Amino acid sequence: xxxxxxxxxxxxxxxxxxxxxxxxxxxxxxxxxxxxxxxxxxxxxxxxxxxxxxxxxxxxxxxxxxxxxxxxxxxxxxxxxxxxxxxxxxxxxxxxxxxxxxxxxxxxxxxxxxxxxxxxxxxxxxxxxxxxxxxxxxxxxxxxxxxxxxxxxxxxxxxxxxxxxxxxxx
Numbered sequence: 001x002x003x004x005x006x007x008x009x010x011x012x013x014x015x016x017x018x019x020x021x022x023x024x025x026x027x028x029x030x031x032x033x034x035x036x037x038x039x040x041x042x043x044x045x046x047x048x049x050x051x052x053x054x055x056x057x058x059x060x061x062x063x064x065x066x067x068x069x070x071x072x073x074x075x076x077x078x079x080x081x082x083x084x085x086x087x088x089x090x091x092x093x094x095x096x097x098x099x100x101x102x103x104x105x106x107x108x109x110x111x112x113x114x115x116x117x118x119x120x121x122x123x124x125x126x127x128x129x130x131x132x133x134x135x136x137x138x139x140x141x142x143x144x145x146x147x148x149x150x151x152x153x154x155x156x157x158x159x160x161x162x163x164x165x166x167x168x169x170x
Contacts, residue, residue: 019095020162022143022150025088026063030148030164034071034083047071047083055086065092089163107157110139118142124153142167
């Protein structure tokens with residue numbers, strides 16, 4: 001009985017430490033409305049939008065990790081303009097997945113943990129050069145049921161940023 005209790009406790013601790021999934025970072029869920037995010041954070045957020053961009057962005061510090069939040073807007077007949085969380089990204093090495101991977105993990109670690117998942121890898125787009133660069137890559141895990149994806153941004157075979165976003169499989 002003691003072994004079962006210990007095993008259950010270790011499993012519970014492992015699951016509670018996983019702060020990144022294909023749908024969330026910490027307790028912030030992709031698709032949540034701005035008002036829901038503000039309630040979780042306990043503060044009003046100021047969103048900004050760059051010229052010619054369709055996303056509204058802000059940066060928050062939540063549970064010791066800096067998170068970059070991007071919201072899209074749409075019009076609802078009952079609520080008017082609604083802001084919905086589209087993308088969450090972080091460079092913080094304090095956040096981990098259930099597989100205990102995060103910023104600083106190697107490409108080999110990702111392959112070992114996720115080789116049986118729906119994955120894609122491609123070269124990152126460099127805005128300055130206006131072309132794909134072989135120096136940076138993206139390792140993507142698609143969650144087709146949730147229509148989201150988890151992105152590991154890689155440079156020198158190490159994860160330097162993690163993002164969670166809408167993904168409709170296109």
